[in-house]
Amino acid sequence: MLKNIFALILSFFLLSCTAREDLGSKNHPVQFALVPGQDAIVLSENGKLLERWIQQQTGIHIKMQVPVNFIAVVEGLGSQRVDVAIMNPFGYILAHEKYKAEAFLMGVNRGRSEYWGQIITKNPKIRSLSDLNGKKFAFVDPASTSGYVLPAKRLKDANVRLGEIVFAGKHDSVVTMVYQGRVDAGATYHTPAEDGVPQDARRLVISQFPDIYEKVRILEKTDSVPSDPVVFRKDFPEEMRKKIVEAMKSFSSTPEGAKALKNLYHLTNFKDCTDKDYDHVRQILLDIGKNVQDLVK
Structure with a gap:
């Protein structure tokens, strides 16, 4: 009995030490x-x-x-x-x-200590923001700055009323959905090209889709944020x-x-x-x- 009590006290002591x-x-x-x-x-x-x-x-x-x-x-x-x-x-x-x-x-x-949002599309019929009215659109996440907040402001300023909206969760997922035609357009982050090579979110999927830069284009950039x-x-x-x-x-x-x-x-x-x-x-x-x-x- 005393042995069990001692073991119990020792266990509590060790747990207490770990917690501290x-x-x-x-x-x-x-x-x-x-x-x-x-x-x-x-x-x-x-x-x-x-x-x-x-x-x-x-x-x-x-x-x-x-x-x-x-x-x-x-x-x-x-x-x-x-x-x-x-x-x-x-x-x-x-x-x-x-x-x-x-x-x-x-x-x-x-x-640079800033970046942008961008709106991308593969649909050849979409040439301006107004063409997005009623279209299916993918954002990243409701808490994403470049994948939601910035493009949402740009679309609001342009009086665009989207159709179905989906949240893909990640920037590369939005690019993939646009590339595969599962949505008409989407929003991701944008950073400027380096030595002529695009560095925006499309680069995240270039290993899966080598023609991503030819197939998916940037419709418009947003304002920048820190x-x-x-x-x-x-x-x-x-x-x-x-x-x-x-x-x-x-x-x-x-x-x-x-x-x-x-x-x-x-x-x-x-x-x-x-x-x-x-x-x-x-x-x-x-x-x-x-x-x-x-x-x-």
């Missing part, structure tokens, strides 16, 4: 989320390289995760299931408003945050890191930022006539 392990330790790693804008395997494989880099540079244990959708990243920051995230601007606005999450870095692509931020949850330890920020800013200093960062979100580096850098996104939401909660209901 410091954040960033092997048994209590920092939970790092990657917004799921493209193939989860690509994100996971390249995210592991970033995970290893941060641990090597700081001694902080990191665990990468790819949540099921954009809103799961936001809610994870609110529930402390996510400590840090690379996320889209609109998702950040929502996480900041609801849970006081804070952006400290933003992505840089060859000196690049994706690196966001920390409320009350994340300041000293640990500073170490992670510095490690991420040096990630592209090696060929392996530079390649992984491009594969993740088509970035070449990170730079410091503040919440004010995303006021432009807030203004876009006001222009649409909605707030963040309205768009994710």
Whole structure:
């Protein structure tokens, strides 16, 4: 009997010690989320390289995760299931408003810290936005900046009334649906061409569809928004945050890191930022006539 009681007390003691392990330790790693804008395997494989880099540079244990959708990243920051995230601007606005999450870095692509949305189509009869009236259209996700918020504003400004609307979940899925003719048009992210080679979301499926650039064309670009931020949850330890920020800013200093960062979100580096850098996104939401909660209901 005494032996059983002792075993029970020991079990509770061990559990208590585990629960008290410091954040960033092997048994209590920092939970790092990657917004799921493209193939989860690509994100996971390249995210592991970033995970290893941060641990090597700081001694902080990191665990990468790819949540099921954009809103799961936001809610994870609110529930402390996510400590840090690379996320889209609109998702950040929502996480900041609801849970006081804070952006400290933003992505840089060859000196630019902005990107665009785009509307793409394969249908030869669609030559202008007005031709989209009544047509079947694919967005990425209600919380996607370039895959929903920006094109929604552009369509609203053009007084376009779409027909059936679907949410494909990822940018590459939207491109695939447009290529296969399952929708008349769709919305994805846009970044400028490099050395004459397109770098927008169509590139995500070029291995499956080598003629994607010939078959699917860009109908129109949206206004730009600031690049994706690196966001920390409320009350994340300041000293640990500073170490992670510095490690991420040096990630592209090696060929392996530079390649992984491009594969993740088509970035070449990170730079410091503040919440004010995303006021432009807030203004876009006001222009649409909605707030963040309205768009994710």
